[in-house]
Amino acid sequence: PLSLKESGIYHSIEKVSEGNNIYKISFEPVPWYLFFKDASKTFHWVPGESIYSYSAVFAPTKLNIIILHRWSYFDKEKDGWIEVSRLNFSIQGGRDGGYRGYALKNNIKPGKWRVDVMTGRGQILGSRTFAVVEVTTPPELKVMFR
Numbered sequence: 001p002l003s004l005k006e007s008g009i010y011h012s013i014e015k016v017s018e019g020n021n022i023y024k025i026s027f028e029p030v031p032w033y034l035f036f037k038d039a040s041k042t043f044h045w046v047p048g049e050s051i052y053s054y055s056a057v058f059a060p061t062k063l064n065i066i067i068l069h070r071w072s073y074f075d076k077e078k079d080g081w082i083e084v085s086r087l088n089f090s091i092q093g094g095r096d097g098g099y100r101g102y103a104l105k106n107n108i109k110p111g112k113w114r115v116d117v118m119t120g121r122g123q124i125l126g127s128r129t130f131a132v133v134e135v136t137t138p139p140e141l142k143v144m145f146r
Contacts, residue, residue, distance in 0.1 A: 066120035074112035
């Protein structure tokens with residue numbers, strides 16, 4: 001079975017090691033009382049900054065498939081989600097840690113956003129919904145390696 005192992009929305013993603021596929025990820029930590037979550041659902045955005053969507057997908061051996069990150073914005077006037085872009089990468093099954101990839105989005109505006117991680121055939125593996133709030137000072141970020 002194809003499954004989403006992890007996903008998230010981040011301020012930056014940088015590939016640190018080519019051979020080991022290690023990424024350095026910067027994110028906004030959650031308040032202490034939300035200890036069971038690793039990242040905030042509010043993205044404090046400085047105009048001009050990109051937003052990154054990261055996912056790790058497990059696929060059975062010998063499965064070759066396209067994974068998409070579908071970015072959508074909630075339009076209050078239309079009372080519905082508007083797809084703004086799709087970014088994809090291909091995976092081949094069998095890797096223990098899942099296949100990892102990310103997509104970055106520019107041209108962001110404040111409001112409610114969603115990124116669906118899905119197959120090329122339209123099967124949704126998971127979603128992340130978050131609010132983008134415009135700020136003038138960058139938030140304090142935490143760094144982790146994946």
